[in-house]
Amino acid sequence: MIVCGTEMPRPRSDEVVRLDDVMRHYLVGDEVVRALDGVSFSMRKGSYWAIMGPSGSGKSTMLNILGCLDRPSSGAYWLNGENVAEMDDNQLSDHRLKNLGFIFQSFHLIPQLTVGENIEVPLLYLGLPHAERRYKAEALAERVGMSHRLRHLPSELSGGQRQRVAVARALANDPAVLLADEPTGNLDSATSVQIMGLFQELYEQGKTVILVTHEPDIAKYAKANIVLKDGRILSLHGEGV
Amino acid sequence: MNQILYLWPFVRLGLSDVWRHKTRSFLTMLGMVFGVGSVIAMLAVGEGASQQALDSIKRLGSQNIMVMSVKPTTEDGGNTGSQRGSLAVYGLLYEDEERIKETVPGVTLTVPARMTRRNARLGERQLEMRVVETNPDWFEVVQRPVLAGRVLGEHDLRMRANVCVLTEHGVRRLLAAEEMIGQRIRIASGVFEVIGIVKNETGGTVRAPDSEADAYIPITTGTQLFGEANIRYSAGGMEGEKVELSQIIVKMADTEAVEPGSKAIEAVLARFHKKRDFRIDVPLTLLREAERTKRTYNIVLGAIAGISLLVGGIGIMNIMLASVTERTKEIGIRRAIGARRSRIVVQFLINTCVLSIGGGIVGLLLGVSIPLLITAFTAMPTVVQPYSLVLAFGISVGIGIVFGLYPALRAASLDPIEALRHE
Numbered sequence: 001m002i003v004c005g006t007e008m009p010r011p012r013s014d015e016v017v018r019l020d021d022v023m024r025h026y027l028v029g030d031e032v033v034r035a036l037d038g039v040s041f042s043m044r045k046g047s048y049w050a051i052m053g054p055s056g057s058g059k060s061t062m063l064n065i066l067g068c069l070d071r072p073s074s075g076a077y078w079l080n081g082e083n084v085a086e087m088d089d090n091q092l093s094d095h096r097l098k099n100l101g102f103i104f105q106s107f108h109l110i111p112q113l114t115v116g117e118n119i120e121v122p123l124l125y126l127g128l129p130h131a132e133r134r135y136k137a138e139a140l141a142e143r144v145g146m147s148h149r150l151r152h153l154p155s156e157l158s159g160g161q162r163q164r165v166a167v168a169r170a171l172a173n174d175p176a177v178l179l180a181d182e183p184t185g186n187l188d189s190a191t192s193v194q195i196m197g198l199f200q201e202l203y204e205q206g207k208t209v210i211l212v213t214h215e216p217d218i219a220k221y222a223k224a225n226i227v228l229k230d231g232r233i234l235s236l237h238g239e240g241v
Numbered sequence: 242m243n244q245i246l247y248l249w250p251f252v253r254l255g256l257s258d259v260w261r262h263k264t265r266s267f268l269t270m271l272g273m274v275f276g277v278g279s280v281i282a283m284l285a286v287g288e289g290a291s292q293q294a295l296d297s298i299k300r301l302g303s304q305n306i307m308v309m310s311v312k313p314t315t316e317d318g319g320n321t322g323s324q325r326g327s328l329a330v331y332g333l334l335y336e337d338e339e340r341i342k343e344t345v346p347g348v349t350l351t352v353p354a355r356m357t358r359r360n361a362r363l364g365e366r367q368l369e370m371r372v373v374e375t376n377p378d379w380f381e382v383v384q385r386p387v388l389a390g391r392v393l394g395e396h397d398l399r400m401r402a403n404v405c406v407l408t409e410h411g412v413r414r415l416l417a418a419e420e421m422i423g424q425r426i427r428i429a430s431g432v433f434e435v436i437g438i439v440k441n442e443t444g445g446t447v448r449a450p451d452s453e454a455d456a457y458i459p460i461t462t463g464t465q466l467f468g469e470a471n472i473r474y475s476a477g478g479m480e481g482e483k484v485e486l487s488q489i490i491v492k493m494a495d496t497e498a499v500e501p502g503s504k505a506i507e508a509v510l511a512r513f514h515k516k517r518d519f520r521i522d523v524p525l526t527l528l529r530e531a532e533r534t535k536r537t538y539n540i541v542l543g544a545i546a547g548i549s550l551l552v553g554g555i556g557i558m559n560i561m562l563a564s565v566t567e568r569t570k571e572i573g574i575r576r577a578i579g580a581r582r583s584r585i586v587v588q589f590l591i592n593t594c595v596l597s598i599g600g601g602i603v604g605l606l607l608g609v610s611i612p613l614l615i616t617a618f619t620a621m622p623t624v625v626q627p628y629s630l631v632l633a634f635g636i637s638v639g640i641g642i643v644f645g646l647y648p649a650l651r652a653a654s655l656d657p658i659e660a661l662r663h664e
Contacts, residue, residue: 069577069658090581097579108574108661112257117250122578124250173579 011042011078016176016208017066018042022075022085024061024231035061036072037231043210043224045176048203049238050211050219053228062228063212067179068096080176097125101170105182107162109154115141115165116150122172140168144198160191167198171207178202178209184218196221251588255595258564266596269560272553273600273640274607277633280546281608281625284632286615287542289623291535298528305382306491306503307522308333308341308510310484331518332484337510341491345505347498352378352490355463359429361415361456368415370456372428374463380406380439382490390422390437397436398459405433410441411454428456431466499525550636553600554644561593561648572652573660582653589652593645594638601637605630 011018024036036058043049051066053059064070065077068084071092077084080099087095102108109118119137128136141147144164154162163183170178180199184192200221203209213219224238259266310332335353342351354375361370373379380392388409397404405428412421412435424435433456470483493502503523510519565572572585609630612623 064658067577090583093576093579093581095579096577100579102577104661108570108577110571110574112254112261112571120250121575124247125575125578125580125584127247130249169578 011081013081014045015042015078016045016080017210018076018078019065019072020076020078022065022072022077024058024065024070025073034231036065038075039228039231039233040075041226041233041236043208045208046203046206048199048209048211048221048223050213050222050225051228052214052216052219052225053234054214056230057228058231059212059214059228061231063179063181066177066210067100067102068092097122097173099173099176101173101175101178103163103166103170103178103180103183105185107154107159107166107186109162109165109169111154114151114153115146115157118154118165119169119172122169126173136172137168140171141165143171144168158191159187160194163187163191163195164198167195167202171202176208178207179212180209181212182214182218183211184215185213192218248587248591251591252595254588255592258592259595259599265560266599269556269596270600270603272549272556273597273637274553274604276546276550276553276640277601277604277636278607278611279549280542280636281605281629281633282611282615283542283546284539284629285608285612285623285625286621287535287538288626289612289616289621291531291538292624293622294531294535295528298524298531302382302492303496303525303528304493304499305524306493306499306506307524308337308489308491308506309520309522310487311518311520312482313516313518329482330484331482331516333486333489333510333519335485337513337519338486338489340509340513341489341506344509345491345502347494347502348491349494350378350382350492352376352382352492353460353486354379354488354490355460355469355484356487357467359467361411362427363415363424366415368411368454370411370415370428370454372463373455373457374460374467375457376460379457379490382492385439385441388438388440390435392437392439393457393459398461401461401465402459403431403433403462404436404458406437406439406457407435408439408441408455411456412438414454428458429467431462433458496525499523550640554597554640557593557596557600557640558644558648560596561589561645562651564592565589565648565652568652569655569660569663572655573657573663576655576657577661585653586646586649589649590642590645593648594641597641597644598634598637601633601640604637605633608633 009020019042020040022036022039023034026033026035039058039062051059051062061070065072065084066079068079068087069092071077071087072085075085079095082095084092084095096102109115110121113121116134116137119140120133123133123136138147138150141150144167146161146164146168149157149161149165154165157165178199183199184195187195196218199209199211203223209222211218211222219225222238224236226236227234312329313331338351338353342348352375354373356374357372358369359372361368375393376398377393377395390406392406393404396402405426407415415426421438422435425432426435427433439457469485470481491502491506493499500523503521503526507521510521575585575588576582609625612625615621616623
């Protein structure tokens with residue numbers, strides 16, 4: 001794709017995610033590592049994607065860029081109509097706060113905070129008043145079936161329960177995209193099925209979900225998938241393209 | 242208001258963090274506790290001491306100049322001429338008083354006094370008293386509340402009456418519970434009727450003119466009874482000194498006249514005294530000196546307190562750096578969720594301030610109670626000034642921010658991707 005001057009092709013209104021020739025190069029010693037080497041795709045609102053690929057394929061880099069934790073070296077990444085590649089650190093932070101919900105392999109709940117407080121963290125940064133935060137946190141816990149554990153610490157929960165709390169937290173800011181990094185990597189198969197069921201529900205409620213995984217069993221829950229290899233797209237198919 | 246509510250969860254987080262690491266937090270806070278505690282306690286003790294000094298100087302009268310006889314040092318030629326046998330003759334003369342009154346501008350009153358130590362007896366009770374031979378003006382210049390009876394009058398002076406006025410202190414030791422006014426006591430070779438009692442000045446670091454068990458008698462009576470020589474008998478024989486006046490108190494018209502007045506007195510006396518056998522004390526100058534001393538004292542105290550606070554602050558910074566390392570992952574999570582760097586900075590600053598203010602509050606309690614204990618056990622006056630409490634709080638917050646800034650900035654500068662990966 002050729003970008004000429006100011007005539008950057010803007011994404012269509014139903015494209016919640018769009019990458020135009022994204023490159024991400026690292027300098028390791030004297031050697032340039034091309035973690036992403038010209039990736040372009042777009043995802044429609046309300047679609048359910050899996051990003052796959054073996055380790056070293058550029059999957060983590062893709063996750064960091066999609067998650068606005070990192071910026072492309074070149075190319076454009078449009079998330080919810082804004083080009084992330086041109087943002088500074090504060091804008092990136094605000095963008096994550098408004099448009100993204102992270103779900104991690106090892107849950108990443110804050111151990112000192114209770115379940116309710118963990119869910120409230122994004123709401124706190126959004127500047128919601130105390131009563132509203134509490135009310136929303138309770139509703140979100142209810143949604144993931146964790147309302148009976150609001151006052152517990154994460155250490156008092158099982159893995160599956162922790163991941164439910166993490167999903168509730170990711171939903172707190174009503175994000176444009178839910179980004180899940182190996183969400184079942186630390187769970188047994190029965191619990192995995194339950195969590196994947198939760199994602200299915202969210203998809204059916206109209207959320208855009210992106211799974212980053214190397215497990216085909218998990219990837220098959222998604223409606224479309226991208227396979228990366230050596231920083232390039234090996235294959236891309238499914239609905240929502 | 243909204244901002245405060247926004248900060249509250251972080252304050253709670255800070256408090257719970259402090260609580261979780263109880264021992265560590267306690268040890269860290271100790272630095273602040275001692276720092277703030279010593280600031281308040283030292284300020285209180287210093288203020289107490291200096292107020293006491295200033296009070297006693299003020300009581301000497303800021304319009305007064307005290308001219309005192311002093312024995313010249315031998316190097317100063319004390320052995321030549323003036324010593325007849327073993328009788329040392331030196332000091333101020335009635336003439337000096339006249340000269341001061343005549344020549345120094347702005348003098349309103351001069352009070353001569355001769356002070357000797359003599360035994361006073363009442364029955365079998367005996368007490369060495371300072372006998373002040375003076376005139377009624379003394380009580381004009383050194384104003385003390387009269388507890389009973391009256392002070393010396395012109396009449397007593399003219400009649401060379403055998404009357405004395407005692408200080409409360411002397412009365413209590415010599416007369417005990419007996420009827421005081423009208424009692425007759427023996428002072429050296431004379432018998433005196435007690436006509437009045439004046440209040441003692443208590444304590445003080447500067448010698449007040451009547452700081453002890455004093456007996457005031459008319460100077461005319463004293464001259465007649467005791468003469469002007471004071472002779473002591475000791476193992477080696479007898480030694481004595483002849484001093485016409487041991488003190489002249491000069492009262493000036495106003496405080497403005499005090500400093501030039503003291504220079505003029507100096508000049509007048511120097512012309513007639515070959516040896517340096519007098520000393521001029523100006524309470525006003527002493528006052529200024531005391532104020533200067535107080536300032537120096539405060540600087541020294543401030544430096545000591547500053548060092549202990551610095552040490553306390555470094556302790557806090559150290560712990561916060563450890564805390565940042567421990568909480569790297571939490572920082573990563575918060576950044577991923579969308580916290581700006583500045584919010585991480587605020588969070589860690591609050592955490593540091595919780596530590597420093599916590600230490601500051603305990604230190605404040607310590608700093609307020611130590612002066613109370615000092616006053617209770619040593620009768621040393623202490624003054625805890627309200628501003629020192631505000632100061633302590635300000636210091637705590639300041640230390641928290643200054644020493645918390647570096648760890649907080651370090652926390653905020655972490656790369657979120659790296660921080661999330663941290664185990």
